[in-house]
Amino acid sequence: MPASTAPEPGEVPDIDLVKRCQAGDTRAFDVLVSRYKGRIYAMTYHMIQNETEAWDLSQEAFIKAWRALPSFKMDSAFYTWLYRITHNVVYDWLRKKKIQGDGEFDDSRTEHRIAAGAEAVPHGDQAPDTAMKNAELGKRIQQAIAKLSPEHQQIILLREVEGLAYEEIAAAIPCSLGTVMSRLFYARKKLQELLKDCYENAA
Amino acid sequence: MKTPPEDHDLLRWLDGEMSAAERERFDARLAADPALKAEADMMQRLSADLRTHLPAEMPVPYGDFFNSQIQRRLAQEEDQAPVRVPASAGWLSWLRLQWLAPVGLAAVLIAAGLTTLKQGGIGIPEGGSDTYVHSIYVPNTAVHASTYHSTDAKATVLMLDGLEEMPADRKIVGFNITRGEVDQDVAATTLFDAEDNAVAVISKDARSQPVLLTSSPAR
Structure with missing residues (x-):
């Protein structure tokens, strides 16, 4: 958008x-x-x-x-x-x-906590159905976003959610195109790291 | 280990920021580098999942209340704020200011009075565009109004004593308002100068406060 x-x-x-x-x-x-x-x-x-x-x-x-x-x-x-x-x-x-700053996820920040049963499911187990699996992934993504620094949150939301082009992001923040690409790269790497188990299990 | 330009290439490929030629070259690299291909695939999946699970627009809880609360707060701030004039507004924007409301009213009354005078042929020199002000009504008793007319200058000056101090940086130029027209349909009053140019259009906002809709640029 x-x-x-x-x-x-x-x-x-x-x-x-x-x-x-x-x-x-x-x-x-x-x-x-x-x-x-x-x-x-x-x-x-x-x-x-x-x-x-x-x-x-x-x-x-x-x-x-x-x-x-x-x-x-x-x-x-x-x-x-x-x-x-x-x-x-x-x-x-x-x-x-x-x-x-410290990278620790504060559980009190989310009102939509993962259900106790869902958290207890060991990694690698098959979710009961695709819908539940998607819901779980959605919650994990929200948690991962919350762990990012504000700068990394901002760049991910502008690119992936708002769908802005690099130049539009640079104008919105504002910063240089180089900074946009650098932040975007490291924000995605951080998300990959935080969601690593989701993608490893799905692979 | 990848160098920064390679990082940027992967990023630009992922986000569709490459030209067709650049994309073709990068696709060839992906085909030749399984590790790079695996990373690109993972980033693509991550992007797709982010877009799926983070909507760009969400319904605001109690959406109508959200709007009304903002309007309420704006009204509160307007009541408390001393002065807030858009930098781009014309000089007549000071008619919006509360401390000048009586003056604004006086100006409108004068305009209306002048229209009456002109129509009745009283006090208007023949063939001329000069105007006289025979009477002034100022609702605020703390403000004293008087006029000075110069036939040579073909100008009438309205003097108001008792107003709060005018900001030193306010640029004020004179306009000779000769008549006003009220448009009932849009609830707006248009003020015209001696040459029948529209000088300002005044209306009321939701709280019946005077609002300057437009004004001619300062001359």
Whole structure:
């Protein structure tokens, strides 16, 4: 999903809504909130894996965006700019919580814990069916994402979830193309390491 | 051990960032290097699984409440905030400021009064575009309003005493508002200058506060 998409027929373009917001029109901002809240909430949730906190932080991101709108020069897509604000909000929250850095997974960060029975299944055993196996893999992926540093989380989410091209990622973070590729490579290597048993068992 | 450029090649291949020629060369390398091929396959599977299990968009719990909470907080901040003017807005954006609301109202009343005067032929020199202000109503009793008219300059200056201090960096230029038009359909008032150019369009926001929709650039 690219950062800037052409508006649907009959849909007011972001740029027009932004201009109205800059003139103080809160109803125009409500349209932007409705348009992007699902993506912002998903991105926030993937980073912290807590519904309540993700809801609150998404709110905070939109409020900060409203405050910053007068200085938004429209030199990037609105969503790219909004994404940057959201990432900073989440990053600050993570830093305050001091849960990044040591690489240890904090089990309290997820509301969707793996069922005790599922965790007790020894590696290599066949899951009862494909659906359960997929659900298990999904939880393992969420846990692995939560163990990454915020920078690695960000790069993985922008590339794999948002589907941004390297140049769009560089603009969103912002950083150089070299940094994008380097971070992406090491983030994927880290995920491979964390999910090694899943892929070895599946091979 | 791979060198960084080789890492980047694998990455660019995986993410579809290679040209057709580059991709063809890398495919040949994969065919010749089983270890590289195994790593590429694993990374491809990982990417596919990430896309499957991490949706780009999720339904927000209590979505309507999410929106209304934001609107409530914006309204609270607007009530508490001293001044917030978009950098790109024209000079008339200060009509939005609460401390200038009485002045904004006065301007509209003056515009309406001038329209009446013009229609009635009172106080308007023949053949000229000069305007006089015969009476002013200012709701805020702390503000004293007076006018000065110069026939030579063909200008009327409105002076308001008792307002809060104007920001030193605010660029103010004069406009001679001669008439206003109210569009009931869109609930907006358009102010015109002596040359019948639209100077500003004013409306109200959801909380009935004046909102400047557009203004002509400062001259």
